[in-house]
Amino acid sequence: MKGDTQMKAEELKKEILEKTAEYCRLVHPPERAGDFKPGETKVNYAGRVFDEREMVNLVDSSLEFWLTYGRWSRKFEKGLAEYLGVRKALFVNSGSSANLLAFMTLTSPLLGDRRVKRGDEVITVAAGFPTTVAPVVQHGAVPVFVDMDLATANVDVTKLDAALSARTKAVVLAHTLGNPFDLKTVKAFCEKHGLWLVEDNCDALGSRFAGRYTGTWGDIGTSSFYPPHHMTTGEGGAVYTDDPLLGRIALSIRDWGRDCWCESGRDNTCGCRFTKQFGRLPAGYDHKYVYSHFGYNLKATDMQAAVGCAQLEKFPGFVMKRKANFERLYAGLKDVESLRLFSKLPEADPSWFGFLMTVKPGAGFTRNDLAKHLESRFIQTRNLFAGNILRHPCFDSLVEGVDYRVAGDLANTDVIMNSSLWIGLYPGMGDERLDYMIEAVRRFCGK
Ligand SMILES: Cc1ncc(COP(=O)(O)O)c(C=O)c1O
Structure with a gap:
């Protein structure tokens, strides 16, 4: 865009965003004292908390019409990783997708003997959300259920030793309704036996244990941004890790299983797009279409990320x-x-x-x-x-x-x-x- 067109576009955009904010204030005003009528107004168990900033970001990103992964997604991932203090956060389209991605990351051949194979065992609990466990079953691994502690409604850590076998490869647990499970004991158990730890942090973003955020104690953490959760992007979720290899694998599996890490619309980020040898492919086969995993497409849209950016600030x-x-x-x-x-x-x-x-x-x-x-x-x-x-x-x-x-x-x-x-x-x-x-x-x- 050049000159007059650009000026006109900027003017229009400003007007649209101002009108959007005005619309939001009119249609979604903050609750006022006296709005609540006891016995008449429903008291929901959860709800979105947003104002004009979310809506302005949403409209702003829609005007750009990039739609898929783009600048808002980059910003959101960076902001989330910074908040948690980890190297990598990947935005995905739901918390269930995040759990799937976290678990499938552990099945990568790049992890050698530590990869979770079919028939390997994963220690978890039975009281919780189904998609914490579903990826384990879907992969053909074997969930091993231990009982809960009634006081904290979390895993009873005294039962972990009895659940261990020669096939145990991982522990996958959620922090029940935000209440951190005994991360020190679970982490020590995992370290002692060489097990992966996945924290389903979907209901606990912002919780800490011994001063450190839940979701960052284990090898991988997951979040959900479905409206009832701690913050929302509509549908949405995230996978985070401080381990560069796990981050690289998760990125590959999120994005179709590809080996290349170029963002949508970008080419040759690696600088060796046509010069490498992969698998049994012809030398110089386009890196953009080389697959190191059997992946999915679990990406969310830039519009969801734009909402997330405003939520993260609050x-x-x-x-x-x-x-x-x-x-x-x-x-x-x-x-x-x-x-x-x-x-x-x-x-x-x-x-x-x-x-x-x-x-x-x-x-x-x-x-x-x-x-x-x-x-x-x-x-x-x-x-x-x-x-x-x-x-x-x-x-x-x-x-x-x-x-x-x-x-x-x-x-x-x-x-x-x-x-x-x-x-x-x-x-x-x-x-x-x-x-x-x-x-x-x-x-x-x-x-
Ligand atoms: C502990 C837990 N894990 C995973 C999920 C799935 O998240 P989503 O609804 O975004 O798929 C939920 C959903 O509420 C949850 O509570």
Whole structure:
């Protein structure tokens, strides 16, 4: 674009972006005191928190019409990696894709004997989100399930040794609803036995353990940016690692399995596009079309990344609000004897995703009774995702001892499946909603 056209385009763009901001302020205003009507307004378990900056970025990127991976994606990946203090973050199209990519990275032949092969074992838990475990099964590796600790609703680390076998190659675990699992113990276990550690950090972005961000303790961490999560890009997720080889493999598998690392629209970044010998290909075969893995295309769009850039700037504020909301709920409910509330480990500093409550035996009511009551009062509730994934129809065709193993029993996992639920504390939730939830739970529990 030259001269007059460029000036006109810039003028128009300015006008469009100003109008966009005005539109956003009009149609999506921040909540005002008094907007919440107890017993009438729904209290959602999660929600997007955004303003005109997200919408302006979104429209800005759409005017560029690059659509695929581009400058916003680069900026977002760089910002996320800097926030976490790791070398590499890769933006992908969902948290489930991030888990798939993280796991498949560990199957790369470039990892030699440490690669996870079909039939190798991966230690994990059964109470959580299905796509933490799905890639293991999809690859033909064998998930080995250990039980949960009821206080933290995380892996019971005392069960790890019993789950180990000569075929164990990795540990894949999520930080439940933002509550960091015992990373020191799990990491030491992995180091002692030469195992990979993947942290599903989809519900825990911003959490720390012993001062260091969750998702950065293991070899690879994953995030989800689906709207209920700690920040959103609509659909979206990320894989992050501090290990340059794992980063290179993940990039290859994200982008069709190719060997080349040129961004969309760029050529010959490596400077040896037509001069190398790969596999049994003719010498000088175009590097752009050389495949070192059986990959996918898991990229997200630049428009999603543009929204992410605005969210990332606000992110530390989101984490603070989540913590404050948790504290308010905890203070309001800690004396309810019929409920077990979430507890955290001394070194954990959670960026909470939700507020988990487990109905104790002898409470005189069930989890579903409590859920139905809260829902009838317009308070949204959620179970801890799958509860016990082994009890779902997707396991019907799998054979225990062949396709998966259970180390010990899953008694606490079943308690979580039967007796736990959680309510929200997202940053957009004001004190009126939190207090309304506290009162509703207390009343139901006879307090
Ligand atoms: C722990 C965990 N892992 C993975 C995912 C999947 O993320 P997505 O919905 O972006 O695929 C979720 C989704 O809520 C989750 O809670």
